[in-house]
Structure formats: structure tokens, C-alpha cells
Amino acid sequence: MKTINPKDVSIAQFHSYLLGAVAPRPIAFASTVDKEGNVNLSPFSFFNVFGTNPPVLVFSPSRRVRDNTTKHSLDNVLEVPEVVINMVSFCMVEQMSLASTEYEKGVNEFVKSGFSEASSILVKPPRVKEAPVAFECKVLQVLPIGEGGGSANLVICEVLLAHISEQILDEKDQINPFKLDAVARMGGDWYCRAHGEALFEIAKPIRNKGIGVDNIPPYIRNSTVLTGNNLGRLGNCEQIPEAVEVEAYSGNHVIQEMKIRFKNDRESFDFHLHEYAKQVLESGDVITAWKILLQEKE
Amino acid sequence: MKTINPKDVSIAQFHSYLLGAVAPRPIAFASTVDKEGNVNLSPFSFFNVFGTNPPVLVFSPSRRVRDNTTKHSLDNVLEVPEVVINMVSFCMVEQMSLASTEYEKGVNEFVKSGFSEASSILVKPPRVKEAPVAFECKVLQVLPIGEGGGSANLVICEVLLAHISEQILDEKDQINPFKLDAVARMGGDWYCRAHGEALFEIAKPIRNKGIGVDNIPPYIRNSTVLTGNNLGRLGNCEQIPEAVEVEAYSGNHVIQEMKIRFKNDRESFDFHLHEYAKQVLESGDVITAWKILLQEKE
Numbered sequence: 001m002k003t004i005n006p007k008d009v010s011i012a013q014f015h016s017y018l019l020g021a022v023a024p025r026p027i028a029f030a031s032t033v034d035k036e037g038n039v040n041l042s043p044f045s046f047f048n049v050f051g052t053n054p055p056v057l058v059f060s061p062s063r064r065v066r067d068n069t070t071k072h073s074l075d076n077v078l079e080v081p082e083v084v085i086n087m088v089s090f091c092m093v094e095q096m097s098l099a100s101t102e103y104e105k106g107v108n109e110f111v112k113s114g115f116s117e118a119s120s121i122l123v124k125p126p127r128v129k130e131a132p133v134a135f136e137c138k139v140l141q142v143l144p145i146g147e148g149g150g151s152a153n154l155v156i157c158e159v160l161l162a163h164i165s166e167q168i169l170d171e172k173d174q175i176n177p178f179k180l181d182a183v184a185r186m187g188g189d190w191y192c193r194a195h196g197e198a199l200f201e202i203a204k205p206i207r208n209k210g211i212g213v214d215n216i217p218p219y220i221r222n223s224t225v226l227t228g229n230n231l232g233r234l235g236n237c238e239q240i241p242e243a244v245e246v247e248a249y250s251g252n253h254v255i256q257e258m259k260i261r262f263k264n265d266r267e268s269f270d271f272h273l274h275e276y277a278k279q280v281l282e283s284g285d286v287i288t289a290w291k292i293l294l295q296e297k298e
Numbered sequence: 299m300k301t302i303n304p305k306d307v308s309i310a311q312f313h314s315y316l317l318g319a320v321a322p323r324p325i326a327f328a329s330t331v332d333k334e335g336n337v338n339l340s341p342f343s344f345f346n347v348f349g350t351n352p353p354v355l356v357f358s359p360s361r362r363v364r365d366n367t368t369k370h371s372l373d374n375v376l377e378v379p380e381v382v383i384n385m386v387s388f389c390m391v392e393q394m395s396l397a398s399t400e401y402e403k404g405v406n407e408f409v410k411s412g413f414s415e416a417s418s419i420l421v422k423p424p425r426v427k428e429a430p431v432a433f434e435c436k437v438l439q440v441l442p443i444g445e446g447g448g449s450a451n452l453v454i455c456e457v458l459l460a461h462i463s464e465q466i467l468d469e470k471d472q473i474n475p476f477k478l479d480a481v482a483r484m485g486g487d488w489y490c491r492a493h494g495e496a497l498f499e500i501a502k503p504i505r506n507k508g509i510g511v512d513n514i515p516p517y518i519r520n521s522t523v524l525t526g527n528n529l530g531r532l533g534n535c536e537q538i539p540e541a542v543e544v545e546a547y548s549g550n551h552v553i554q555e556m557k558i559r560f561k562n563d564r565e566s567f568d569f570h571l572h573e574y575a576k577q578v579l580e581s582g583d584v585i586t587a588w589k590i591l592l593q594e595k596e
Contacts, residue, residue, distance in 0.1 A: 001432075001461040003419070006353050015350040017460055020473025021385050021431040022347040022355070024322045024482050024492045048346045049320040050358040051450025052313040055304050056443050057320070058356070058452070060348040087319050094500065094530025095511065101503040101534075114511025114519070114529055121301070130526070133319040134299075145354050145438070145454065152349025154356070154452075156443065162315055163299040175318025177484045184322050184482070186475045186492060189499040194322045194484060198496035201487045202392065205399040213393065213412025221412070228428070231412055232392030236399075 011065055011150045020187030024194075027185060028059040029086040029096055031110075031125040032076035039117070039126060040072045041099050041109035043088070045185035046152070055159035057085055057135060060152045068149035072105055074142070077155055081139035082123035085157065086131035090181045090193050122160045132168045132180055136161040210236035220293050225274035230281055234290065241291050249291040270296055309448045310363055318485030322492075325483060326357040327384040327394055329408075329423040330374035337415070337424060338370045339397050339407035341386070343483035344450070353457035355383055355433060358450045366447035370403055372440070375453055379437035380421035383455065384429035388479045388491050420458045430466045430478055434459040508534035518591050523572035528579055532588065539588050547589040568594055 006014045019025075028047035032040050046060035061074040077083055088096050092115075099113035110117050110126070117126035120136050127134035137157035145152040168179040182194045192198070213221065213235040221231060241249075249255075254276060262269035273296055281289035304312045317323075326345035330338050344358035359372040375381055386394050390413075397411035408415050408424070415424035418434050425432035435455035443450040466477040480492045490496070511519065511533040519529060539547075547553075552574060560567035571594055579587035 002464055002467070004460045004462065006457060006460070011351045014353055014460075016472060017462060018347045018350055018353055018457070020475070020478070021433075021460075021462065022324050022345075023475065023478070023480050024490065025324055025346055026320050026322060046346055046348045047320075048323055048344055049316045050344045050356075050452060051360045051443055051448060052316055052363065053309045053361075053446045053448035054444050055312055055316055056450045058348075062349045063351075065350065091526055094527040094534070096530070097500045098503060098508055098511070098530045098534045101507055103507060111512045112508075112510035112533070114514075114526070114533065135319075140443070143441075145349055146352050148351045150349060150351035152354045154348060154454075156452075159304060159316070162302045162304070162312075162319075164302065164315060164319065166300055169300070174314060175485055177318070177321065177486075177488050177490075180318070180321070182321050182484075184490075184492075186480075186497065187473055188475075189501050190475050191498050191500060192322065192475075192482075192490065192492040193496050193498065194482075194490040195496070198491050198493070199484065200489050200491065202395045202489060203487050205396060209399050209401060210396055210410075212410035213396070214409045216412075228389055228412070229392040232394070232396045235410070235412065236392070236396045 011148075015065055015150060016187065019185075023186040024184035024192035025186075027088045027096070027183065028057065029088050029099070029128060029131065030059060030073050031084040031086065031127060032073050032082070033080050033125045034072075034076045035079040037124070038106050039108045039110060040076055041113065041115070041128070042071065042073050043096050043100050044073070047085075056140075057137060057157045057159060059085070059155050059157070061155065062153060063147075063149050063151045065150040070153075074153055074155070077139050078142060080124060082125055083137050083139060083155070083157055084120055084123060084125045084127040085135045085137060086128040087133040087180070088183050089132050090183050090195065092130055093183045093191065127163060132165045133175075134163040135159045136163075205236055208236070208238045210238060211240065219296065223274050225271060225278055230278055233281055233286060234293075237286050237290060241287060241294065246291050246294040249288075250295060252292075255292065255295055309446075313363055313448060314485065317483075321484040322482035322490035323484075325386045325394070325481065326355065327386050327397070327426060327429065328357060328371050329382040329384065329425060330371050330380070331378050331423045332370075332374045333377040335422070336404050337406045337408060338374055339411065339413070339426070340369065340371050341394050341398050342371070345383075354438075355435060355455045355457060357383070357453050357455070359453065360451060361445075361447050361449045363448040368451075372451055372453070375437050376440060378422060380423055381435050381437060381453070381455055382418055382421060382423045382425040383433045383435060384426040385431040385478070386481055387430050388481050388493065390428055391481045391489065425461060430463045431473075432461040433457045434461075503534055506534070506536045508536060509538065517594065521572050523569060523576055528576055531579055531584060532591075535584050535588060539585060539592065544589050544592040547586075548593060550590075553590065553593055
């Protein structure tokens with residue numbers, strides 16, 4: 001590992017490590033107004049949801065690293081403590097990037113980026129009509145952390161109203177991630193599109209308490225075939241099959257064939273047994289994978 | 299659009315909308331200790347970087363929606379205000395998910411999830427040896443927002459030291475997103491893997507000020523062929539090619555052929571011209587795309 005003390009490198013260099021490492025970051029496409037009512041629209045990837053009661057979103061228009069100036073969005077929420085946070089789908093990303101251009105104060109980035117203003121219901125800033133989701137928010141607090149270039153300004157927002165496009169909802173009224181087709185920021189000029197094969201599921205271990213990787217027998221845990229992800233899934237099982245169940249599975253024809261084929265070659269038998277278990281495990285059948293792995297003890 | 303006032307639906311329901319919409323969320327795999335030195339390791343997706351001077355990470359171990367209890371990680375940082383925030387690669391995700399199991403207080407999730415403790419240099423909690431990046435942090439402030447089930451607790455952390463695996467750095471000493479192979483949380487049980495074709499680049503419009511979508515001639519802007527992303531890229535151009543340059547390009551053989559083929563069919567000519575421009579634009583050649591689109595005026 002390379003160990004870096006932020007005090008030993010430039011702010012720009014450490015900034016680049018932070019943005020490369022903490023990724024992908026969701027994007028707040030924030031619409032604000034100044035006290036004259038001039039509209040600003042700008043994307044921020046120092047952003048996330050932090051609580052749901054009250055529903056809290058936080059974004060940071062940080063002070064610029066290069067010259068310690070502040071962004072119009074920050075000036076605006078200090079004048080009018082309201083914001084609409086719009087979410088960004090892949091089909092919006094190049095226009096959104098264009099809206100991050102540092103146009104002069106008073107220039108409306110809705111116009112420059114070609115998005116449409118839709119009136120909000122409870123706050124002054126308009127929402128982005130094309131966005132799949134928009135949150136009308138009041139700003140509870142602006143919390144600066146530091147005062148130099150690159151320092152954070154936590155804009156802590158309470159969601160007053162959510163607008164969600166019906167087109168991204170599934171039949172259970174939940175947001176479908178494939179339909180949302182969200183984009184997020186990575187380091188440098190990189191983005192991540194959350195869609196297709198990039199999406200996968202892991203059931204939350206809420207109701208069960210897995211035995212843990214520590215309770216997997218060492219000869220399985222130290223397998224050269226099984227990965228950390230395989231062990232994590234095996235350890236998430238609440239109970240290892242009992243001896244009688246393992247015995248009942250020994251008649252499985254794949255295992256019988258392996259026993260004949262590798263009769264005098266224990267190492268090859270173990271290797272193929274683990275490969276077989278891995279395949280079954282990755283197809284989602286954890287219990288059967290366990291039964292296969294436990295055949296090895298014979 | 300479906301409009302939802304959070305006060306009109308259950309906290310669990312709004313929670314689910316927030317988590318579905320604000321995505322993908324980076325994961326803080328947080329290692330903490332209590333005052334007796336018992337270690338806890340747990341993942342949080344209410345997390346991001348917020349500033350770089352000082353370098354600030356914020357995560358929220360929010361109060362549980364179902365019973366308003368707090369998490370061990372929160373109890374720990376209130377006792378010992380230090381944390382190591384580890385980043386999670388795809389190869390760690392199932393073990394990380396296992397570490398989110400609600401084991402009893404005092405149970406060390408490093409052991410249960412099969413990760414190795416590596417001693418930190420400046421703080422008491424150990425880091426995850428297998429993690430591609432680990433940030434040793436001191437907790438500056440814990441800011442609760444609300445007090446009911448689901449309410450946020452912003453744990454505001456200053457990074458004291460970063461550990462970065464050399465294996466994820468490129469030749470310019472920057473983090474390579476493909477090598478990082480990060481995972482992030484979506485709504486429900488969904489995750490996003492930031493790798494392969496999910497990653498793409500858009501140059502930041504820092505040095506230039508694009509003409510804006512508003513300055514794209516209406517007959518191009520209202521094209522049925524060009525997408526919002528196409529218009530965003532065209533609008534990010536600093537200057538439209540001049541008439542003499544457009545004229546010089548009219549000899550292009552593809553355009554000449556189109557002129558002959560669609561001599562008496564203006565609509566088809568426009569369609570094919572825009573298709574051609576779109577292809578050139580998406581290959582990255584914005585100026586040539588402009589020259590093609592401007593042929594239409596003839």
C-alpha cells in the first residue's frame with residue numbers, strides 16, 4: 001500500500017485521490033435562485049441521501065481548489081434557502097455536463113443546457129422537467145468545514161416533495177434501477193452508467209444471522225478455487241447441512257463420476273469438487289453447494 | 299409525474315423512494331472501536347466525500363426505521379471519535395454484505411466476514427487489509443438531524459491518512475477506475491459494479507464556455523434524429539464553424555452522394571444528413587459534425 005498524508009501533497013493531488021477512490025458518486029443536479037429570482041442549475045457529485053425521517057439530502061458546493069471562490073449555487077442558497085435536487089439519467093448526461101460550465105452569474109443554465117423549467121409547487125427554484133426524479137427541498141443549514149480552497153459547505157436539505165416519473169416505477173410502485181438508468185461520477189473525467197450488466201442483486205442479511213466465514217471449515221475456507229465472494233455467500237448461510245443430508249447427497253451422479261475418475265488423485269478430486277460447488281453456489285443454490293463441499297471429508 | 303409528500307406516506311415507503319432515486323451510492327466500509335477496544339466493521343451507503351481542504355468524508359449510521367435503535371458504529375464513534383473508512387471492490391462485495399449482519403455488540407465483523415485486520419497508524423480502529431483504499435479519519439462532529447426512526451446522524455470525518463493499493467494506480471499515479479472495480483448501492487437489494495462498459499468519459503467544460511444548446515439553430519435543435527446528449531455535445535462547442543469552412547466541406551463524397559440520391563426529397567436528405575452527423579459526433583469529432591449539420595441550409 002502507498003500511504004499518503006494529505007498534509008504532504010498538494011490539495012489538488014489529494015482531491016484527485018479522494019475523487020478517484022470515493023466512487024461512483026450520485027449526482028445532485030441542483031436548481032437554485034438568487035434573491036432577484038435569477039435561476040441557476042448546476043451538478044454536484046459531493047452528494048447523497050443521509051436520512052429519511054426527516055428525509056435529508058446533503059450536497060456540497062465546495063470552495064474552488066484553484067482560486068478559493070464560491071459557486072453561484074452556494075451564494076443562492078444563502079440568499080434563498082431552497083433547492084430542487086434533480087436526478088440525472090444517462091440520456092441527460094451531456095446536457096448536464098454542459099450545465100457545469102462556469103457561465104457568468106445571472107446566466108440561466110436551463111437555457112444554456114437546453115433543459116425545460118417546470119414550476120415547483122412548494123419552493124421558488126424550478127425543477128428540470130426532463131429529470132426522472134426531482135426533490136423540492138428547503139435548506140435546513142449550510143455548514144462550512146474549513147475556509148480555504150477546496151473546503152466543504154454542507155448544504156443540508158429537507159425534502160418537502162418528491163416528483164417521480166411513472167415511467168421508472170415498476171408494478172409494485174418501486175423505482176426500477178434499469179428504468180432509472182442513472183449516471184454517477186468517478187474520478188477524473190469518468191462517469192458510471194448504472195444499467196445492464198453493471199447491476200446485480202445481493203439479498204440483505206436482515207432476518208438471518210449467517211454462521212460467518214470464521215465457521216467455514218478450514219479445508220473449504222482455504223480452497224484455491226473459491227473466491228472471497230464465494231466464502232461470503234457460504235458464510236451467510238444460517239446452518240450447515242447435517243451429516244445425514246450430506247450423506248444423502250453423495251449419490252449425485254456428478255460426484256459419483258468424480259469419485260471414479262479421480263480415485264487415486266485426491267488433489268484433483270478436491271479441485272473438481274470445489275469447481276462444481278462454485279458453479280452451483282454462483283447459480284444461487286447455497287445449500288446444495290454446501291452439500292457438495294462437505295463430500296470432501298470422506 | 300407522480301408527486302409525493304413524504305408526510306402522506308409511511309417512512310419506510312419514502313425511504314424506499316429515496317434509496318431507489320439517489321443512486322448509485324458509494325459504500326463506506328467503516329471500522330470503529332468502542333472504549334473497551336472491541337472492533338466493529340459495517341457498510342454504509344449514506345456516504346460521500348464533501349471537501350478536500352480539510353479532506354472531509356461524511357457517513358450516516360441512521361437510526362433504524364423499524365425500531366428507532368442505533369447502530370454499533372454510531373455508539374462507537376461517540377465513545378472513540380475515530381474511524382477507518384475502507385472502499386469496497388467487487389471482489390469483496392459478498393463478504394461486505396455478510397458484515398452488514400446485525401450481530402450482537404462485541405462481535406467482530408472482521409472475523410465473521412473473513413477480512414483481515416491491518417493496524418492503522420494514527421487511529422485505533424484497524425483497516426481492512428483487503429480493501430483497495432482505506433482512509434484513517436478522526437471524527438470532527440456527529441450531527442443528528444431528527445430523532446425518530448430513520449433519522450440521520452452525520453458523522454463528519456477528517457481524513458488523516460490515506461492508504462492506496464499500488465495495484466489500482468496508473469502510470470500517472472492516479473486511481474484507475476477499471477482497476478478499482480468499485481461497487482455501489484442502489485435501491486432494494488441492487489448494487490452497481492463500476493467497471494467495463496459501465497464506465498465512460500466526458501471532458502469537463504472547465505476551460506471553455508460552450509455556445510449552449512440555446513445557440514444551436516432551431517432546424518438542428520429540433521432534429522428528430524439528434525438526442526439530448528448529441529445536442530449537449532454540440533452546445534459544448536465554443537464556436538460554430540464559419541460559412542467558408544462549411545462550404546469547404548461540401549465536397550465530402552458522402553454528402554455529395556446524399557445530394558444526388560435525395561435530390562427531390564428534402565426530408566430524406568435531412569434525415570440522412572443528421573444520421574451521418576450523429577455518427578461523427580458520437581465518434582468524438584464535434585467540429586466535423588457541425589460542418590455536416592450546417593450543409594442543410596443550402
